[in-house]
Amino acid sequence: MTxxxxxxxxxxxxxxxxxxxxxxxxxxxxxxALKGMGKGAKAMCNWDEDTVTMAVEAGRDxxxxxxxxxxxxxxxxxxxxxxxxxHNAGIVLAALTLDENSxxxxxxxxxxxxxxxxxKALKAGxxxxxxxxxxxxxxxxxxxxxxxxxxxxxxxxxxxxVIARFLGSHSLARDLVDHYRSANAEYDYxxxxxxxxxxxxxxxxxxxxxxxxxxxxxxxADIDHFIMPAIQNGLDARQAKRIGVKAEAVRSNRNREIGxxxxxxxxxxxxxxxxxxxxxxxxxxxxxxxxxxxxxxxTTDALKQLPKRSxxxxxxxxxxxxxxxxxxxxxxxxxxxxxxxxxxRDNRTAQSTAYRKRDSITSFLGGKCTQCGxxxxxxxxxxxxxxxxxxxTQVDHPFADLEAAxxxxxxxxxxxxxxxxxxxxxxxxxxxxxxxxxLTDFDSGTISVGSKVRMVFRxxxxxxxxxxxxxxxxxxxxx
Amino acid sequence: MAGIRDKVAIxxxxxxxxxxxxxxxPDDLMLEAYTEALADAAIAKEDIQMAWLGVFxxxxxxxxxxxxxxxxxxxxxxxxxxxxxxxxxxxxxxRGAVYAVAAGACDIAMALGVEKLKDTGxxxxxxxxxxxxxxxxxxxxxxxxxxxxxxxxxxxxxxVDMQDLKRAMAHVSWKSHQNGAKNPKAHLQSVVDMxxxxxxxxxxxxxxxxxxxxxxxxxxxxxxxxxxxxxxxGFDNPVVVKALQLAASNGVEMSHNSWDGSxxxxxxxxxxxxxxxxxxxxxxKELSMTEVHDCFSITELVVMEDLGLSKEGQGYxxxxxxxxxxxxxxxxxxxxxxxxxxxxxxxxxxxxxYEVYTQINGRAGSRQLKDPVMGLTHNLGGIPNRNVCSVSIxxxxxx
Numbered sequence: 001m002t003x004x005x006x007x008x009x010x011x012x013x014x015x016x017x018x019x020x021x022x023x024x025x026x027x028x029x030x031x032x033a034l035k036g037m038g039k040g041a042k043a044m045c046n047w048d049e050d051t052v053t054m055a056v057e058a059g060r061d062x063x064x065x066x067x068x069x070x071x072x073x074x075x076x077x078x079x080x081x082x083x084x085x086x087h088n089a090g091i092v093l094a095a096l097t098l099d100e101n102s103x104x105x106x107x108x109x110x111x112x113x114x115x116x117x118x119x120k121a122l123k124a125g126x127x128x129x130x131x132x133x134x135x136x137x138x139x140x141x142x143x144x145x146x147x148x149x150x151x152x153x154x155x156x157x158x159x160x161x162v163i164a165r166f167l168g169s170h171s172l173a174r175d176l177v178d179h180y181r182s183a184n185a186e187y188d189y190x191x192x193x194x195x196x197x198x199x200x201x202x203x204x205x206x207x208x209x210x211x212x213x214x215x216x217x218x219x220x221a222d223i224d225h226f227i228m229p230a231i232q233n234g235l236d237a238r239q240a241k242r243i244g245v246k247a248e249a250v251r252s253n254r255n256r257e258i259g260x261x262x263x264x265x266x267x268x269x270x271x272x273x274x275x276x277x278x279x280x281x282x283x284x285x286x287x288x289x290x291x292x293x294x295x296x297x298x299t300t301d302a303l304k305q306l307p308k309r310s311x312x313x314x315x316x317x318x319x320x321x322x323x324x325x326x327x328x329x330x331x332x333x334x335x336x337x338x339x340x341x342x343x344x345r346d347n348r349t350a351q352s353t354a355y356r357k358r359d360s361i362t363s364f365l366g367g368k369c370t371q372c373g374x375x376x377x378x379x380x381x382x383x384x385x386x387x388x389x390x391x392x393t394q395v396d397h398p399f400a401d402l403e404a405a406x407x408x409x410x411x412x413x414x415x416x417x418x419x420x421x422x423x424x425x426x427x428x429x430x431x432x433x434x435x436x437x438x439l440t441d442f443d444s445g446t447i448s449v450g451s452k453v454r455m456v457f458r459x460x461x462x463x464x465x466x467x468x469x470x471x472x473x474x475x476x477x478x479x
Numbered sequence: 480m481a482g483i484r485d486k487v488a489i490x491x492x493x494x495x496x497x498x499x500x501x502x503x504x505p506d507d508l509m510l511e512a513y514t515e516a517l518a519d520a521a522i523a524k525e526d527i528q529m530a531w532l533g534v535f536x537x538x539x540x541x542x543x544x545x546x547x548x549x550x551x552x553x554x555x556x557x558x559x560x561x562x563x564x565x566x567x568x569x570x571x572x573x574r575g576a577v578y579a580v581a582a583g584a585c586d587i588a589m590a591l592g593v594e595k596l597k598d599t600g601x602x603x604x605x606x607x608x609x610x611x612x613x614x615x616x617x618x619x620x621x622x623x624x625x626x627x628x629x630x631x632x633x634x635x636x637x638x639v640d641m642q643d644l645k646r647a648m649a650h651v652s653w654k655s656h657q658n659g660a661k662n663p664k665a666h667l668q669s670v671v672d673m674x675x676x677x678x679x680x681x682x683x684x685x686x687x688x689x690x691x692x693x694x695x696x697x698x699x700x701x702x703x704x705x706x707x708x709x710x711x712x713g714f715d716n717p718v719v720v721k722a723l724q725l726a727a728s729n730g731v732e733m734s735h736n737s738w739d740g741s742x743x744x745x746x747x748x749x750x751x752x753x754x755x756x757x758x759x760x761x762x763x764k765e766l767s768m769t770e771v772h773d774c775f776s777i778t779e780l781v782v783m784e785d786l787g788l789s790k791e792g793q794g795y796x797x798x799x800x801x802x803x804x805x806x807x808x809x810x811x812x813x814x815x816x817x818x819x820x821x822x823x824x825x826x827x828x829x830x831x832x833y834e835v836y837t838q839i840n841g842r843a844g845s846r847q848l849k850d851p852v853m854g855l856t857h858n859l860g861g862i863p864n865r866n867v868c869s870v871s872i873x874x875x876x877x878x
Contacts, residue, residue: 342606345619350611361615376734378616384734408632408740412624412683414603421684424618425628426740426864434736436864438618449635460615472616 004122005162005297008306009271010062010154012054012133013258013315015441017041020146022323027141034146041321042149042259045135047331047418048440048458051078052088053471054152054264055131056095056457060400062129062154065307068096070127071156073103075120077113077132077263079181081106082469091471092131094362095457097398112171114263115287118155119295122166127158134262137332139187147231149259151315153267163306164274164283164297168216172208173291176200193232201235202242204292209243209284212294220244223296224281225273228288229253229265245284257316270297272312279303318479320443331418342416347463349470359396364455364473366433367394375402375432399455400473403430406451411444427453427475440474452478482756485876486581488709488717489701491520494833497697497821498666505541505595506551508698512591512826513552516700521712524552527702528585530559533572533592535824536605537563540595548591565860566772567725568592569699569828570869574723576703586708592830593698594823603694623691624683625862626775631685632740633781637792641685647795648776649676652689654804655773655812659819661846666693666821690776695821699829701836706876718836721757721853722872724749732864743778743859745868746785753855753870754787762787766809766872767851768838770831772859773816782857783811786870805846813838813846828869831856835873852878 024038045054055076063071074096076089089104107117114132121128133152138144178196181188205228213220226249228236240250251269253260261268266287273283279301287293310318322328329335359365360378367379372388375397383390409425416422423439425447439447440458453475460472493515495508503511517524532548534541541547545559564571569592576588599605604622608614618624630648634641653673659665671689679687709717726745732738750762759765769786773779784794788809789802797803803811814820814834817827835854837843853874860867 341601342621345606346608347614349615353611354615357612357615374735378612378734380730380734384730386729386731386735386737408628410624410627410631410683410686412621412627413680414621414682415619415624417619422619422624424620424624425631428736432736434732434734434738436617436620436733449631461619470615 003159003162003165004125004157005165006155006274007158007161007163008062008066008156009274009311010058010060010064010309011268011271011312011315012057012061012152013043013319014045014049014054014150015318015320016044016046016322017258017319018044018322018325018328022325023146026325031141034141037143037146040256041319043151043261043319044322044328045150045331046441048474050082050459051080051133051135052082052091053457053459054135054150055092055133055154058133058152058154059092059096059129059131061310062156063096064309066156068098071098071102071129072126073121073128074098075105075107075117075128075130077107077117077130078134079108079111079113079263080135081108091362094358095471097363097365111263111289112287112291112293114267115285115293115295116171118267119169119171119293121157127156130155130157132264132267134264136262137187137334140329140334144188144190147255147260149261151258151261151264151268153264153271155267155271161302161305162300163303164299167218167296167298168212169293169295170208170212170215171291171293172204174204175290176204177290197232197235201230201239201288205239205286205288206242208292208294209286212296216296218282218296221246222282223249223284225277225283226250227266227269227273227284228286229260229269230288231255231260254316268312274299274303275311275313277303327419339416345416346465347461348466349463349468354470361472364398364400365396366399368397369393370395375429377433377435399429399433402455404428404453404455404475406447406449406453406475407434408449409439409447411447423447438474439476441476454478483577483581483723484721484756484758485706485719487577487703487720488706488714488876489703489719489832489836489873490709490712490714490717491516491522491702492700492833492836493519494664494699494830495697496664497695497823497830499597500696501597503696505547505593508595508696509548509551509591509593512698512700516702520702522587522702525555526587527554527557527589528587529557529576529579530554530589530591531572531575532559532561533563533568533590533825533829534561535563535565535568535594536596540598541593564867566774566824567828567858567860567867567869568825569830570856570858570871571828573701573829573832573871574725576701577720577723580703580705587702587704589700589702590829591698591700592826592828594825595696596694596823597696620862621683622862623686623775625864626778627683627686628740629781629863630777633777636739636741639795644795645677645685647780647798648690649673650798651773651776651779652676652818655816655818658805658813658846659815662815662820665815665819666695667815667819686775686777692774692817693819693821695823697821697823697826697830699826699833701829701832716875716877718839718873719876720871721874722753722870724753724756724870725867726752727867728861728865740863742781743785743863743866743868745866746782746857746859749868749870750786753872757872759872763809766853766855768813768835768848768854769809769811769857770814770816770834770854771811771857773812773818774822774859778859779811782859786855786857810848813843813848828856828858832871832873839873839875
């Protein structure tokens with residue numbers, strides 16, 4: 001029997017939770033059916049978040065207490081990667097300061113991308129980091145706009161300190177077009193729900209599940225946690241029953257609180273299950289999309305030894321209510337506001353500079369003077385300590401996880417920001433060092449000198465003219 | 480002791496009308512300031528042997544190099560140098576001319592600063608790149624947002640309630656409007672009441688609209704020579720340079736945690752050097768007036784402490800008590816300051832010198848102070864995190 005399995009997990013959900021009632025209130029005039037869907041909330045990316053930034057955050061959560069040098073591959077699964085041709089997983093790898101001599105790959109083009117990536121990585125072996133994230137944008141006034149949410153999940157795989165052993169899986173590809181998005185299309189095209197249920201889920205899921213159970217040598221009735229994301233209500237319980245899984249094993253998809261997070265969703269539910277499971281329990285995970293993936297795991301005694309992390313539980317709890325539907329549209333580029341002359345700034349990135357300084361910008365490595373011990377950003381030739389000023393003495397010093405607090409700040413109404421006012425200030429690091437940097441995720445009026453902050457990887461600027469976006473780190477509320 | 484004290488005399492100064500000069504191009508502004516200075520010194524164009532041009536936003540209007548000055552005035556192909564050092568640019572131009580005379584490289588030199596901001600299309604200062612690396616990580620900050628940082632840190636460090644600090648900041652602006660109303664060359668010549676200042680729209684918390692200086696077009700000019708030459712020309716007791724100092728940030732405020740963000744480090748350094756150069760022991764008693772870099776009200780407030788005129792953490796009280804008002808102990812911005820005279824960046828340092836020179840010569844009209852003998856000018860170019868500070872002290876040769 002294989003000893004490969006999951007060794008750690010992590011999750012990320014954007015802090016903002018848009019109330020569906022706000023969407024319904026704005027759009028019910030043209031689609032009265034939305035009124036009935038106007039319950040609960042959906043996790044929505046801030047303007048400076050995307051699939052890459054969410055994956056980085058989920059990855060950081062997953063790697064809590066783990067030596068990053070042990071990670072030997074990175075997989076990023078998503079249908080909403082920011083770059084169609086630029087190695088998205090490579091950005092995540094650098095932001096996580098993982099060894100660049102690692103295998104890394106983007107997996108995309110189906111809602112099954114997350115589960116397929118997981119199966120592939122489990123079968124390939126090694127200490128693989130599997131990340132799944134999605135930030136799908138739906139047409140205003142559509143049912144999907146109500147249903148979809150943003151989020152990311154991370155799983156670390158390996159053969160030591162396994163918390164959930166991989167018992168087996170089955171994949172089945174069948175080109176049933178329940179929805180699709182063409183290569184250059186902005187939005188999904190969705191087919192009729194009843195057809196998807198009757199000819200899609202009903203036929204494909206039980207068939208794949210049966211094969212997976214056989215391969216794993218597990219009886220359906222022994223499954224303790226049944227995971228199957230689905231937008232249609234009751235579809236999960238319906239499939240559990242058809243497979244023979246007991247009704248109480250069906251886990252809530254949490255769509256009501258965070259929305260359906262696409263490729264990330266089965267992995268998010270798996271992470272949540274691992275947080276709540278007892279050792280020795282069996283978990284079935286189903287990914288659906290032009291076929292189905294079914295994975296079966298069994299938790300081990302090591303489950304309870306995993307160092308504390310945020311996980312889905314922590315991410316669910318940190319949500320902040322948002323009722324501004326117009327802003328949601330604007331964040332997703334679906335409304336063309338007049339931002340004034342300051343938004344006309346040319347954000348061309350000097351790629352040669354960005355490459356030369358990638359350790360500073362993407363990996364957030366500052367310098368530490370080996371002579372006087374002063375920690376500083378950016379790393380420089382001459383030590384900034386006025387009493388040292390030694391030349392060539394600085395070694396790389398990671399800033400991403402340092403404790404820090406606001407020293408000075410402003411909320412700037414004059415500067416352009418996609419979410420005004422632009423918040424920035426001097427951040428003092430407990431270990432030493434100061435960075436004049438952007439703040440993010442603070443509600444206006446809640447920043448004060450001394451506010452504790454946590455560094456987060458975010459979009460720094462968009463270059464609309466050239467279709468580029470650049471990333472850097474920002475200071476977000478610590479809790 | 481080495482130093483510039485009493486080695487160079489100012490024999491002529493000029494200053495254009497500041498403001499939104501939709502009528503004027505840079506060459507018009509330069510000519511306006513130059514014509515006044517030349518007449519003041521009673522010399523001819525051919526007497527000027529070297530010149531320095533100060534322009535900050537070269538890419539916006541005036542253009543690179545010193546050619547715009549040479550061309551605007553049709554100077555006879557003399558050496559002309561363009562300098563740029565953020566908001567200290569005007570003082571930097573003066574420094575070039577003063578050093579040339581002091582070095583004996585020439586007898587008469589001219590410094591001229593000009594800025595034409597109102598053709599950029601922006602309300603405030605125009606957006607600009609900070610550098611290819613800096614753009615990758617520094618905030619897309621504005622000038623008010625960068626200086627607003629001082630207020631948050633000052634309030635926290637000294638335990639001053641933000642509302643009290645806001646009142647002191649409002650007094651700074653109120654006072655400058657009172658003064659500016661008496662200055663026919665000022666951009667803003669209206670008095671404004673405290674309520675209007677305190678209730679103005681927020682620009683960058685906690686700075687409201689009236690906490691911010693004007694964005695103006697303008698030019699200012701100085702003609703300098705040696706005291707000996709000045710005497711030959713009939714200036715018996717000319718205004719001379721007592722000190723001319725500069726301090727540039729080296730990254731401590733940006734990267735080192737020793738700076739708490741509540742003051743301007745370079746001002747403290749430049750001021751101490753300038754006092755030493757001028758032989759000033761007690762600036763509060765010896766200075767008749769100051770013209771400081773009130774780009775924002777909070778800047779003036781902390782600079783009063785950084786110059787040693789107020790005790791640390793007490794500046795806001797001194798301001799509220801009128802210590803720096805026109806009738807106060809050491810009047811600050813008697814001409815309206817950047818706030819109301821205006822802030823055409825490259826000209827500002829020279830505009831400050833123009834006011835000190837005018838006051839010492841007793842020609843300031845309705846805003847004339849009683850018997851001023853020595854004045855200080857101060858520029859803070861950049862942002863509190865990263866800046867160039869210039870301090871000059873001007874006074875009579877024999878006082």
